Amino acid sequence: MSSKSGADSSRRTRRGVTSVDVAAAAGVSQATVGRVFSSPGKVSPATRDKVQDAAAQLGYVPNVIARSLKSQRTNIIGAVVPAFGEYWQSVLTEFSRQLATKDRQLLLFSFAEPGDVDGVLASVAQYRLDGLVLASATIGQDQLIQMRESGRPVVAFNHPAATGIVPSVSVDNEAGMSRLAMHLINTGAREILYVGGVSSASTDQTRYRGASRTLGEHGVACTYLEAGAFTYEAGYKVAQNIVERQPSPDAVMVSSDEVAFGVHDGLRAAGVQVPADLLLTGFDGLSQSAWAGFDLTTLVQATDVLVARAIEVLLTDDRPPESDPVSVVVPGTIRYGKTTAKTP
Amino acid sequence: MSSKSGADSSRRTRRGVTSVDVAAAAGVSQATVGRVFSSPGKVSPATRDKVQDAAAQLGYVPNVIARSLKSQRTNIIGAVVPAFGEYWQSVLTEFSRQLATKDRQLLLFSFAEPGDVDGVLASVAQYRLDGLVLASATIGQDQLIQMRESGRPVVAFNHPAATGIVPSVSVDNEAGMSRLAMHLINTGAREILYVGGVSSASTDQTRYRGASRTLGEHGVACTYLEAGAFTYEAGYKVAQNIVERQPSPDAVMVSSDEVAFGVHDGLRAAGVQVPADLLLTGFDGLSQSAWAGFDLTTLVQATDVLVARAIEVLLTDDRPPESDPVSVVVPGTIRYGKTTAKTP
DNA sequence: ATGTTCGATGACTACGTAAGCATTGAATCC
DNA sequence: GGATTCAATGCTTACGTAGTCATCGAACAT
Structure with missing residues (x-):
């Protein structure tokens, strides 16, 4: 029957082996078991081994919850x-x-x-x-x-x-969008449309500020249009507004890559060629922006x-x-x- | 100075208001405070209000850590x-x-x-x-x-x-891939290439089994090719192998949408038209599969x-x-x- | 040989909560 | 009016760990 003692102790295991159990098994105090796991240097090698063996045997795992309560x-x-x-x-x-x-x-x-x-x-x-x-x-x-x-x-x-x-x-949302704006100016854009996601998002506001300030300083027109969500679908939908716009823009800056993907596909569906008819930029540098289907100019966040x-x-x-x-x-x-x- | 007592107690607040603090403030025992938050029905309305007021005043929030320790x-x-x-x-x-x-x-x-x-x-x-x-x-x-x-x-x-x-x-990985295989057969494919992500993934194995079994039953050839990772890049790269393959397949089944996107773009880069030259299917039903650039046939997981x-x-x-x-x-x-x- | 120092270890307690048990007071019943 | 009942509340303890303090023994210096 003594051979059953292992199974016996493992029965208690079901609901958690504690440092007290390990202490009993190793013939030391609970405090020592605690030390073995938190500051092993303060325990003699012999004792440490004894405790670690006992812990392994019983399958002891320190309880983070209890530790948190104590340590805050x-x-x-x-x-x-x-x-x-x-x-x-x-x-x-x-x-x-x-x-x-x-x-x-x-x-x-x-x-x-x-x-x-x-x-x-x-x-x-x-x-x-x-x-x-x-x-x-x-x-x-x-x-x-x-x-x-x-x-x-x-x-x-x-x-x-x-x-x-x-x-x-x-x-650097503002500077990033500003640099994208400069790039568009240098590429020849003169009538630019800015597509935001949700205007209440502070990134949206800051990015737009970066674009409009820089564009303004260079005398390039810039209008804000809100997609309504930071999603592909919102971008796809807003593309319809873009093509109907007068005067028709020669570049679209979008607040986020995900929306830009939608704009990209929405424009294509409407028969507008990017970049032949319209330039397009995004923001974020999502991995998809590098996908061959998009190859989007964007600001990559590290x-x-x-x-x-x-x-x-x-x-x-x-x-x-x-x-x-x-x-x-x-x-x-x-x-x-x-x-x-x-x-x- | 008595007016400072409020600030005084809030100083202790810095490192956590406990149910004991609330109890003291409300003039009840800690147990009663506990009851108010766990089984309010067992407390008289008058006491409950008193406690809730005190708790709100002190900004008491029950400590989930302590609760977890007790309740397991x-x-x-x-x-x-x-x-x-x-x-x-x-x-x-x-x-x-x-x-x-x-x-x-x-x-x-x-x-x-x-x-x-x-x-x-x-x-x-x-x-x-x-x-x-x-x-x-x-x-x-x-x-x-x-x-x-x-x-x-x-x-x-x-x-x-x-x-x-x-x-x-x-x-249902196996049945799903099997149905995609049937669809390809019905569409006329006779030489099919299967692109897996990582062959050690059990989804990969099961999906391939679904495809090969069904294709085999209909006498359609099927070869397995491993992309090496469940990524766009792996798919893009493996596309090169696909175009060089002899006999050239008329359909490619891919283990996952993400890899399929890469295959899609890789094929296009290699001058292969989908679906004109080659049919393509994915698996997972990622939101991007519905994007206009891909419009991928795939198995959508709910x-x-x-x-x-x-x-x-x-x-x-x-x-x-x-x-x-x-x-x-x-x-x-x-x-x-x-x-x-x-x-x- | 005795005092000193220090490493190793044990006893004890606090952390914040919840649940069991004990107590109180008021309402109910015969 | 006294016994019974029950709702409301207080008292106590356990959950598992870690840090504080005390204790013990060995090594060392004088």
Whole structure:
């Protein structure tokens, strides 16, 4: 029957082996087991081996929940992200990848409607997260302030309107769009149409400002048109408006790649050739922009750098109590595709 | 000075208001505060109001960590997902959306290399998750078994090889690809090339089986070619092999949409017209497959249904101790695009 | 030989919540 | 009017870990 003792102890295993169990098995105190897992250097090699053997035998795994309760750190970073959109998905993935290398996990809070954000933020508060990424350009000022008041590290990702309210990391939206505008001017465009996604998104506003300022300085006309969503479909649909427009533009600047893809295909469906009849630019540098079917001129965001900086801001939270929140701006790179290629 | 008492208590607020603080403020016991938040019906209305007022005043938010420690439930579902790929990103987003409506959160464990999975699984074990989604078709049998032994609800998402080992939810990969094969036969294809992504992925194997079986039954030739990755680039590159092939195929079936996009563009770059010279099918039904530039014939997975079923399996974990794990198979729908349109 | 130092270890407790059990007071019944 | 019942609430403890402090013994210096 003594041979059954192993099975016996594994019965208790079902609902969790604790450090106390390991301590008993190894003939040491719970404190020593804890030390073996948190600061192994403070335990003699002999004891350490004994404990590790016992732990392996019982299948002991430290309980992060309990550790978090005691240490007040969860090693979990929260991310508030819109439920849709290629861009945000790619950002999310990058965060997850980079956090994994730092032994942090990402807890996802996605929201479909801007109105859902409040519910999400309430839910966020319950988890004692080590940090929170606000990855959406439509989060309101009051919500940002509420997050700042939570007393936990926060960073706004690519949300220009958050600058000065909470620490933020963004690509240089204004300069990027400005450079794209210069490129169009240099390519000969004189009548430019700007297609935004959702005008309430702060990225949308900032990007448009970059375009209109530069175009204005060079005496080039620029009109704003709102697609209504940051989606392919919205872009496809708005293409119809573009072709009917008078005077007909010779270039279209779009706020985001995903919308630009839709505009691209919508224009083609309407019989407009890009770039022969109309130049086209996007923004974001999604991987699809390099696909042969599009080969879109766009501003490529170095997502890996942006994310790395955001994580840095979150984890090294050395805010002197009441100083201004940091604001990191990362420059972008223009990708020159055939959608703005000079046609001889 | 008594006017400062408010500020005084908010100083303690900095590092977390607890139910004890609320109890003191409301003049009740901690237990009563707890009841107000977990089973309000057991508290008299007068007391309830008092407590709720005090809680609101102090900005009390229940600590989920502590609750989890006590209740042994975290309300968090883990997801082990590959770090790349449009398909998995869309699945992930859908999980997050649906779980949010059930007051569950999604903790992300992404991995870049198949070899990283073991590390991820070790990390997963530390969190006492309420359930775990294994969303990858390359997780090994031993790893699946290890997860099953953890004693927590697990579901394999679209990983045919996991069937019978852990509960699983998949689209009908074999039947779907079989139906696409029939469609090609009916459209007149007689020499078919099958392009897989990574042959070790169980979806890849199952899909190929569906194609080859049906094609074989109808006396149509079928060769397997491996792209090497489930990416656009891999597809683009393999297109070169396709055009050089003898006898030249009249249709290409691809294991996944993303690879198919690459094949599509690669073929075009090589001067091959789809569908005039060659028919093309994908698999997954990514949103891009409907984009005008591709208009790809593919098998559309009802991701929302698949995810809903997976969540159902996870949350209603009524496994009779040693019965066979459930296996849910959801049929797909063919999307007929112009890549297989009969050309007169 | 005795005091000193230091590494190794154990006992104890706090973290914030929830659930079981104990207590109270008021309303009900005979 | 006293016993019974029940709703409302308080008291206590357990969840699993980590840090503080105390203890112990061995190595070392005087």
